[in-house]
Amino acid sequence: MRDEEKDQRVRPGWPRLALGALSGVLAGFTALAVAEPVAAAVRPQSSPVIAVGGASIDATPAAVKDWAVRHFGTDDKLVLQLGILAVLTVLALALGVLAVRYRRVGAAGVLLFGAVGAAAAAGRPDSTGPADALPSVVGAVAGALLLYVLVGRLTAVGRPAAPASDPAGGTGDGLSVPAGWDRRGFVLAAASAAAASAAVGTAGRTLTSSRGQDAIASRKEVVLPSPGSPAQPVPRRAGLRIPGVSPFVTPNAEFYRVDTALVVPQVDATAWRLRIHGKGVRRPGSYSFDDLLRRELVERDITLTCVSNEVGGPYVGNARWIGVRLADLLAECGVKPPSRGGPADQLVSRSVDGMTIGTPVEDVMDGRDALLALGMNGEPLPFDHGFPVRMVVPGLYGFVSACKWIKDIELTTFASYDPYWVKRGWARKAPVKTASRIDTPKPFARPRAGTVMVAGVAWAQHRGIDKVEVRIDDGPWREADLAAEDTRDTWRQWSLPWQATKGGHTLTVRATDRTGAVQTDRRTRTIPDGATGWHSVVVTVD
Numbered sequence: 001m002r003d004e005e006k007d008q009r010v011r012p013g014w015p016r017l018a019l020g021a022l023s024g025v026l027a028g029f030t031a032l033a034v035a036e037p038v039a040a041a042v043r044p045q046s047s048p049v050i051a052v053g054g055a056s057i058d059a060t061p062a063a064v065k066d067w068a069v070r071h072f073g074t075d076d077k078l079v080l081q082l083g084i085l086a087v088l089t090v091l092a093l094a095l096g097v098l099a100v101r102y103r104r105v106g107a108a109g110v111l112l113f114g115a116v117g118a119a120a121a122a123g124r125p126d127s128t129g130p131a132d133a134l135p136s137v138v139g140a141v142a143g144a145l146l147l148y149v150l151v152g153r154l155t156a157v158g159r160p161a162a163p164a165s166d167p168a169g170g171t172g173d174g175l176s177v178p179a180g181w182d183r184r185g186f187v188l189a190a191a192s193a194a195a196a197s198a199a200v201g202t203a204g205r206t207l208t209s210s211r212g213q214d215a216i217a218s219r220k221e222v223v224l225p226s227p228g229s230p231a232q233p234v235p236r237r238a239g240l241r242i243p244g245v246s247p248f249v250t251p252n253a254e255f256y257r258v259d260t261a262l263v264v265p266q267v268d269a270t271a272w273r274l275r276i277h278g279k280g281v282r283r284p285g286s287y288s289f290d291d292l293l294r295r296e297l298v299e300r301d302i303t304l305t306c307v308s309n310e311v312g313g314p315y316v317g318n319a320r321w322i323g324v325r326l327a328d329l330l331a332e333c334g335v336k337p338p339s340r341g342g343p344a345d346q347l348v349s350r351s352v353d354g355m356t357i358g359t360p361v362e363d364v365m366d367g368r369d370a371l372l373a374l375g376m377n378g379e380p381l382p383f384d385h386g387f388p389v390r391m392v393v394p395g396l397y398g399f400v401s402a403c404k405w406i407k408d409i410e411l412t413t414f415a416s417y418d419p420y421w422v423k424r425g426w427a428r429k430a431p432v433k434t435a436s437r438i439d440t441p442k443p444f445a446r447p448r449a450g451t452v453m454v455a456g457v458a459w460a461q462h463r464g465i466d467k468v469e470v471r472i473d474d475g476p477w478r479e480a481d482l483a484a485e486d487t488r489d490t491w492r493q494w495s496l497p498w499q500a501t502k503g504g505h506t507l508t509v510r511a512t513d514r515t516g517a518v519q520t521d522r523r524t525r526t527i528p529d530g531a532t533g534w535h536s537v538v539v540t541v542d
């Protein structure tokens with residue numbers, strides 16, 4: 001008898017705590033899984049992890065976001081979602097352990113997280129109403145119930161063989177698994193909850209992807225007519241045949257992607273409309289995708305750059321865009337640029353995912369090829385790059401011009417409205433800065449002594465590149481050979497044959513644009529209006 005008692009008393013608390021923790025994780029998993037089909041019915045973006053992720057992206061200080069983009073690149077969103085899942089797992093473990101002691105409190109904790117998810121979802125800028133809160137609420141209720149039931153099994157007595165001295169099945173310390181705990185009931189409940197959740201979650205995901213089918217079908221059906229105003233052919237000598245140099249036209253699959261969308265919006269082009277309205281818009285307009293397709297299409301090569309691109313960085317790409325002239329649409333709606341007495345100096349474009357981007361009205365109406373693009377490199381816009389329609393404005397960084405998944409254009413003033421990035425410390429106006437990059441040799445390359453081709457790209461959209469110079473170590477600047485210019489809105493390749501001598505060397509590049517401005521060596525950060533400084537590459541010649 002003494003032995004039996006001892007056996008019970010020393011039974012450590014951890015098995016029960018561990019089972020509680022497991023219950024917490026199962027409850028969390030169930031909550032997220034159950035939220036999936038509900039989100040599929042409401043909106044994929046209303047799913048809790050996506051909503052919380054989106055809210056964290058918006059709340060992240062500009063410097064941290066910039067750091068994330070720099071370090072994780074296009075994987076930044078995956079990293080964020082994995083981070084959220086990791087945090088949720090830890091919290092679920094803790095709630096499970098808590099529930100062992102305080103069953104109701106633990107379950108209430110799950111509901112509290114549901115409330116956080118619900119608030120995030122309903123508060124998103126693209127939220128379509130209180131229904132966005134549903135996935136989090138329904139999921140949390142399921143999770144809380146499951147936690148309550150599972151933890152109940154840990155304290156319940158399954159067999160009448162429980163020691164008579166402890167009719168409640170507990171051992172008094174509240175932590176040990178009671179000898180007669182309902183093992184069978186627990187395992188059964190846990191296993192069936194896990195299986196049901198997996199099934200429900202998978203069904204939800206399937207439903208979500210089937211919802212995207214209309215958008216995918218609408219994209220497949222797009223036939224881009226040949227442009228009334230075709231791009232001039234790319235000069236044959238615009239693309240150098242030097243291994244390692246970025247191709248003159250960036251293939252869509254390799255085109256950089258920078259945006260805040262955790263779920264790429266899948267817009268059905270047949271249901272899409274663009275509204276143009278606001279200050280000084282005498283005839284507000286509304287256009288369908290077909291309305292735009294029926295207009296004269298303009299095809300242009302335009303190099304797009306992200307303001308978050310560091311010196312030497314990868315966030316720049318060149319594509320052949322096809323679309324309609326934005327200035328024509330604006331003129332049709334009766335919009336005048338400020339220089340002709342128009343009252344609006346800022347054009348705010350809004351996307352289906354709630355992004356807002358501000359562009360100077362003067363710039364889009366000054367004769368440059370500001371486009372509402374429908375196609376990219378000979379195909380409808382890829383979903384990642386803004387299908388069905390996006391803006392592209394030569395000479396301006398993407399964050400002040402290139403709204404993807406656009407659905408609304410509002411004419412307003414810089415004084416009265418700050419769009420998304422401006423609210424977060426970025427500049428109101430941001431023309432692309434003159435820049436150049438060494439593509440080859442790569443940093444820390446070990447070329448053989450002799451002739452080494454140094455080559456890369458330079459860009460100063462809408463001004464054009466006039467000269468590129470390369471310096472070896474502290475030597476004199478030497479003029480590089482420029483590839484043929486396509487247009488002043490595109491980047492330009494350059495090369496320099498270098499007689500490399502053994503040892504370590506630093507290669508530096510700088511460009512001069514068509515206004516005569518030489519790229520500055522002054523190093524600045526990307527925030528607020530783009531990085532400056534020269535790109536250098538260190539190599540060791542063998």
Ligand SMILES: Nc1nc2c(c(=O)[nH]1)N[C@H]1C(S)=C(S)[C@@H](COP(=O)(O)O)O[C@H]1N2
Nearest residue numbers: 256257258259260306351355398399402404
């Ligand atoms: N809707 C939406 N449009 C957007 C953004 C965004 O976050 N959301 N990011 C902008 C930024 S910062 C850049 S640099 C370009 C990038 O376009 P890309 O992803 O097609 O290269 O899109 C712009 N348009």
Ligand SMILES: [Mo]
Nearest residue numbers: 306307398399
């Ligand atoms: Mo950007």
